[in-house]
Structure formats: structure tokens, C-alpha cells
Amino acid sequence: MALGADSMRCGEFHTSYRTDIRIFPTAFSRNMALLGLALLALGPLYLNAYWLSLLIQIGYFSIAALGLNILTGYSGQISLGHAAFFGVGAFTSAWLNNSFGIPVLLCIPLAGLFTTLVGLIFGLPAGRLKGMYLVIATLAAQYIIEDFFNRADWFTGGTAGTMAGSVELFGFAFDTDGRYFYVVLAFLVLTLLLVTNLMRSRDGRAFVALRDHYLSAEIMGINLNKYRILAFGISSFYAGIGGALYAHYMGYVSVEAFGLLLSVQFIGMIIIGGLGSVMGTLLGVIFMVMLPQVVTWGAGALKHLAPQLGSNVSYMQEIAVGMAIVLFLIFEPEGLIHRWKMTKAWWKLYPFSY
Amino acid sequence: MDWSLLLAFAVNGILVGALYGVVAMCFVLIYKATQILNFAQGEFLLIGAWICWATIVQFGLPFWLGFLVTLAFMFLFGVLLQMVVLRPMIGEPIISVIMLTIGLSIVFRSAMNWIFGSHVRSFPAVFDTDHVEILGLNVQMPYVLSFVLAILVVLGFFLFFKYSRMGLAMRATAFDQQVAQSLGVSVERVFALSWAISAMASALAGVVIGMVNGVSSSLAFYGIKVFPAVIVGGLDSIVGGMVGGLIVGVIENLAAFADTQYLHWGNLLEVVPFYVLIIILMVKPYGLFGTEDIERI
């Protein structure tokens, strides 16, 4: 346990339980968060469409990854099927909008609720499985749901995919990147608050108990089955919201986007960010979204310097993404959040940091 | 009901299932020894197939020599992989290691695509007769070879684990690492050896599949098919791996039979292994031969 990183900070005196479990432990961190939010809110003024699209991607992936973090990081149930739930949310939202004409802003939470149902259904059998068997069962769920997407023409448009409308509020269409950015930002802030709140509540503590030592948790009276299934449900809710936002951003949903590769990327996001930490998830998502972009930039620069490489650069890109994940896991297995805490500790304890 | 066709499908299922079984046994070997779910198992097949193809086609070695070179290469590859990449990860949470193997699988697949290109390549013909007929199904010689090899591999594993010192050491490590260590077993060597043997046997399967279907990056998908096989058989039972592989192969083909004759859904055989997986997990959570996890407080 690193000195200075997790111990109480100077000037932090909690005199009541209420202040102890505040979301932002110090006034400084709260002000920083608000400042960051303000900067983001002004984003569309000074960022071009490319950066806005990246931030939007980070936004909806973060929401889904937070869901996965609840399931895997806090409750200890590893799931390789998250992309399938993401897809359920995306298709549901598009389908509700296309078939029933429900305004898109309503479709998104409705899609989240529907995905929760699906998640609860899958959680029922999954609650009985432990460890590696659960991992493999979620892998199977991923393939089965993907197959369902391929087949259910009425729901997903089959393999040709389906169009998803853009968000409209009283006739004002949020169809440019700049405008959609605010929609995603709103949902992201809401999700962050909800998830952080969940983790400091009774249910959140139950999840952590479930992960750390489920036998003791059961002895203490925590209903294991209920909380396991609940974890699946809640994580699916956020996956569904993330998926719905994705669908209405792309304007087009097709089943290929929700394969095992995306599930693996979600797991990568929370592991690289740091399991069991909200901020870690954000960092992990930023890493996973920016990694292909950085590699593309590097490839572009490489092409200018050494044009004879030609199409080989594409292969190097793929290898670079895989190697980045591998190297990161070898050298920083506890994730970016650990690195962040180390950095903070270094600053705090200077010149005695070691 | 077309019985002869059904029988043909069933025979095909057993042949394909034997290959699944070999890969599943390799997977279980790694899991038993190191508790790691190796998502890069399919890539071992791929690398083995490509190396063998390269030695035969690009370097012009005769088949048997190329095959042996491949086995030796894969042995070294497994050892190196364990030493360089996986040893630093000992003690880390299991999900990080799983993610690591997934990252490795991405790297290997891209590297193979880069080095050998993305076209399907076929092996030059190795056998004089093209196929034999078994119970009404034209069976290609490589498949017969694979079945023979699969049986040899099972026998080899059995003899190795039962009678050799190293095999005994591996079993001890799988049972309880700390006790084995205290008795003088070099756990590092056991880990490295388990990865090496797994890589070698997977390469064997890869070469056989490559001989029949041609070598291409789709070989890696066998790494995903292995999951239903090990679940059916039990994650920590090597015999279970083979049995699970056979069962999955047969069920796949029976599903294909039902699909083409009656259902016309199209791709039932692709998803059926996963439905079977879920059903087996409901009924027998630890598979047919897996050891039940008795929880003690």
C-alpha cells in the first residue's frame, strides 16, 4: 500500500459519516472535476469534428465500460459477452425508434431497461457458475446473441443492419458531432454519478464482498444469487445505454460491430484502466480509443519517412495494438489508475517519494 | 431419414472431433499446470501450420523432416513464450493474464498475416492415395493420419503423465503448487514444459488441418471451438478434453445433418457447440470429468 496515495490527505477531517462517503473527498478534487466538465462543455467551440468524434466514442464506451466494471471489477464476475449486451441496446433503441416512432431521447433509456431484462435473464444461470466456467459461459452467450442478431431480421435487419435515427428534442436535431457531444456528455455525467453512488451504497458494498470472499459474504447474510444477478442486470443497463448512444451516433447499426473483438476491447479497457475504479475505467477507455489513433498517426508518419513499406504498415498497426496491450499488462498490471495514484503520491511526498 | 448420410456425418464428426480433442487436451494441459485460460491456443495451430508449410514449400524439405522441424520449433516457441511473457505475470489476477493471452493472439495472428500473406495456401500432396472409404464416407488420408496421431497423442500423454518423472512432477504441480515446490519440483520448468508440449501438440493439429483445408488465418478459430469441448469434458481433465472434443465434433455434424435435411436455418452447426456448452453448464457445471470444486470455509 503506497504511502500517501490512499491515506488521508492534509486538511481532510471527516466529522460525520456523511462527509466521509462524499463522492469528491476534497474540495480540490470537486473543483477539478467541475473545471474539467466546464472545459469539456466548451469543447465544441474549439475542437474540430475529428476530436469531437473521438470524445463521443470515449463517452459511450465509458458508459458501457462502467457497466462492465461493476460486473467484473466490483463483483468479480468476468464477462466476455459485454459486446452482445452493447449490441442489444443499440438494436433495441433503433428498433423502438423505427417501429414505434418513440422519440430517440426516450428510446435510449428504454433500450437500457430492455437490455437490463436481457442481462437479468443471462444472469440467472450465470449466477450459479464460478470463475473460469463463468468466463466461458459468457463467451458462449456472446456467440449465441450474435447469432440471434444475424437471424432476427425483424429486429436487427439481419446482416444488412438497420438505420438509426438522430436525436431530436422539440424539433432541434442533435445530428452534428458538436450537438451530439452534449447528449453523450449529459448521459456520461449522469452515469458517473449513478455508478459512484452505487459503489458507496449498501448494494455496492455487497458487490465488493461478493468479489472478495463470497463465503463470508453469504455467512453475513448477503444473498449471493440476488446480488450476482443484480450485477448482471445493472451492468447490462449501462451497456444498453452505451449501445443506444452508439447507434444514434453512427446512424447505422450492424451486427458485425458487436463481435468478440469488442468484448475483448471492453475487458481491455477496464483492466488497463484498473479494475474496480471509476476513474480508472475512464482512463482505460481513453487508452483503448486513442491507441489505434496513435498507431495510425505513427503509421502515417512512418509512411512519409519510409514509403517503401507500403501496405505492410497496416500489419504493423495491428501488431502494435496487440503489443501495446501485452506490454502494458506486463509492466503495469494494476492499470493506469495505479500509475495515476503513484504519480499523485510522488508529487505529494516529494522529495521523499520512492 | 437418410441413414447412410447420417452415418457419413457421424464419421465426419468423429474425425473432426478427434482434432478438436487434441487441441482441447493442449488447452487443458496449460490450464491444469498454470491456471491460465489460453486464448491464443488457436494461434498455436496457425503458427505450426505456417511453419510446416514454409519448411516444405519455401525451403524444400521433405514432409517428415519439415514436420519434425516444426515440432522442434513449436517446443522452443512454447518455452520462450512462457519464459518471456508469462513468467512476469505469475501472481497477477487471472483476468489480466487472460487479457494478455488475448493480446498475444492478436499479435500472432497479425504477424502470421504479415509474414505469410492472407491467401489460402495448400500443402503439396504428401500421400499417394488421396482417400480411403470408411463406412460410406470418403475420408482423406490426412484425416486418417490425424486420427492415428490423435490416438498416439492421447497415449503419449497418458504414458508421460503416469510413468515419467517429469509427468509426475507436472501432476504434482497441478495438484498443489506449493507442496510440489517444497518437495523440490522446479515449478518454473513445469510451467515452461507444459506450454511447450501444448504448443507442439497444437501445431500437430494445425498441420493436419492445413493439409486438408489449406493454411489460412481461419485456423485460429479452432481456438474458440476448444471452449465448448473443454467445458463438456471438464476444464481440468485431459481425458475430458478429448472426450469433449469428440462429443462436440459429433454434435456439430449431427446438427448440420438436421439443418440441411429439415431445418434449413443455415448455420446451425456454428452455434450449436455454444448451446451445448450452456446446457452442459446448467446440468453439470463442472463438465463430465472435471473435479468438483468443494468449497471449504
Add this chain to the structure above:
Amino acid sequence: MSSKLTPLLAAAAVMGLGLAGPAQAADSIPVGHLSAFTGPTSDVGVPYGNAIDDAVAYINAHGGINGKKIDMPSEDYGYEIPRSVAHYKRWQSSLKPVLIQGWGTSDTEALTPFVTKDGIVFFSASYSGHLTDPTGKAPRSKAATPYNFFVGATYSDACRAQASWAMKDWKASGKEGKPKWVHMGANHPYPNAPKEACTEWAEEIGFDVLPPIVYPLAPADFKSQCLALKDAGVNYAYLGNTAASNVSMIKSCKTVGTDVQFVTNYWGFDEPSAEAAGADGDGIVVPAMAAWTSDAPGMKTVHEVSKMSDPEGKKARALPYIRGVCSAFVMRDAMLLADKSGEVTSQSIKAALETMTEHVPAELQGVCPPVTWTPTDHRATTQVTMYRNNWNNGNPQFEMLDIE
């Protein structure tokens, strides 16, 4: 401890590069190129992508568009739709292309709403019938695709031509009765594109059409599907997938002992596949524009284009390569026409394309089919040339078939 500095440095570098953006030469025409060098279709995506790159290099080296060079960054998207959308968005803010050379069915159909809204001409390697209706009024159209163009006959037309040839072949061999036809392919937009139209046509001309058989895009063991083919006594099977899985299918079926004449889609077979399939690939029929070894006058130009990346002229290029060259040269001709009328913009290129009637690029006579576009019909051509693979005991040659 460099591990905490590295992400910061990387982020700084990205910001710097991102805000700087590429320097755009004045008087150059920006074109985006989406290629599939990696991913499940890379076996045919690589030659096509190479062709587009080589052809543009050739065009630039031979005077460009009235002196203006084409600025075409080539981005691999690995056949993943989200990546193609990301590239598109990035180009919108930096490159601002007037035309995009794309690739596959799924990403073209995904990007169609975007390019229609933003008004950018999109050349695809996908010849799907869904991309041919600028007004969206045809009975089977899903959406209006006014900015989509492709140089080639639609998959549906090609399939119909294959079926007609198959019926001719059946009658010529003197066999009695109704021949059996089956459509095979993955459950995916690319193989599905011609399914309906082709099945209807096959029934119309007298085939006994059996239920379609599914096999995945990735190569695997397909003995089960082949057993089904054999059991049903199918005579002609249309393979809708790309070359990789088709080769596996052909080999699996030969070993099972099925006696089926395979016909494939444009991207379903080519010279490397013929080598991989070996003797089993003898007699496969595939639509193509021209083969590398053909003696059409335009093939010399294709050889020259190939030298842009292969100066010694050693590589024999596959069928997809030639299609790429045709696509790039038609694009050049459209840009020349647009330039004559003033500025080269998406609108002027689109207008230029829609005036083309039976157009073949001057240097490519006998190689590319004549293309015609109108403001209400983006079906370029209905002419389909078919080639048959002649194994020739180890030296596969592609021979053109007589079409009616």
C-alpha cells in the same frame, strides 16, 4: 520510471500532430482510400487496394488531372465498419475529400447515409444492387444512393448471367430433366446481395432451386455442407463468399466426391485461389473483367500500372487488381471532365459521371466494361464476362467463356 511519462508524451505528440494536420498542397485533389489489407476479405482486398494505389500513382506520374495531382491517403480499416466511419470522420475535418474509393459491401452501405448527407462521391468495390438507385424509388431499394458508383455489373446481374450460362451448359451437355441450382454463401450482406434476384431468375429459366446453404466467410472444413450438396444431387452451386472460404469449399467437396459445377461471384475466385485449390479447382467459373494474361490492347496499360509498385514487372496480378485499375481510371476520366467544366468538386464529378455513356477509359480498351450512368440509374453495366479456370495440370489458366 518512464512508464508514467510515456502516456503523457504520447498524448502530447498526438495533440501536436492532430492540431497541426497534414499540409495540403495547393492545387491537389483530395481523395480518400479505404482499403482492407487486413481482415476477413484481405485476400482479395490486398490486390484491389494495391491497384487503386498504383493506378493513382500512375495517373499522377502521367500528368495528373490537367496538371493537378491526386492526394490520396490510403487507410486500412480491416473490414470493420466502426473503423471506416472513424476514418471518414477524420477525413471530413482534415482531408475534405471530394471522392472516396471504398471497398466492401457492409461499410459502403454503412457510410451511404453519411456520404449522401455530406455529398461526397463514393466509388466502391462492392457491386451490390442496393447501391444503384439514386432516387430510392425502385421497389427493392432500401434507400436513395445518389452518390454511390461502382465500375462493374451488379452482383445480381452477374449471378443471373452465371445462371443463364449454367442452363446453357446443361442443355449443351445433353442431360435430361431439370438441373438443380443452389445459392451458397454466408449470412452476410456481401453474399446475400444477389440471393433474391438470382434465385428468382434461376427459377424463371427452368432450374429446380433448392434451399440455400450457408457457409461462413472464413475458410474451414466444409464437409458437412458438401455432404448435403452430394445428397441432394445439386448440379450447379453459386458460391457467394470471397475466395478464401470458396477454396476450402471446393477442396472439401472434391474429397467428399460431389459432382457439382461451381460458379462464383466476382470476388470469389482468382489466380492465387486457383493455385491453392489445385486440381480441385478445375472448371470453376468466375466473372471478371479481364485476366492478367489476356491479350486485350488495354492490358498493356495495366502492366504499366503494375510497374508503379513492381518496377521489374515480375508480379502477375490477380483478377481483383484489374478491377481496381478500371475503377481508378474511370475516376480519373470523370475528374478530367469535371475539371473542364470548372472546378473539381464532388458535385461536378457526380455530374460528369452521370453523363458517361458506354464509356471505357482510353488506355484500357478490352479490359474494362463500358459504363453508363444516369441521374436516375447507377447501374454501370449489365455486361458480364466470365472466365473458367483450366487447371492445365499445374499451370492454371483463365479462359474467357463465350457469353450470349
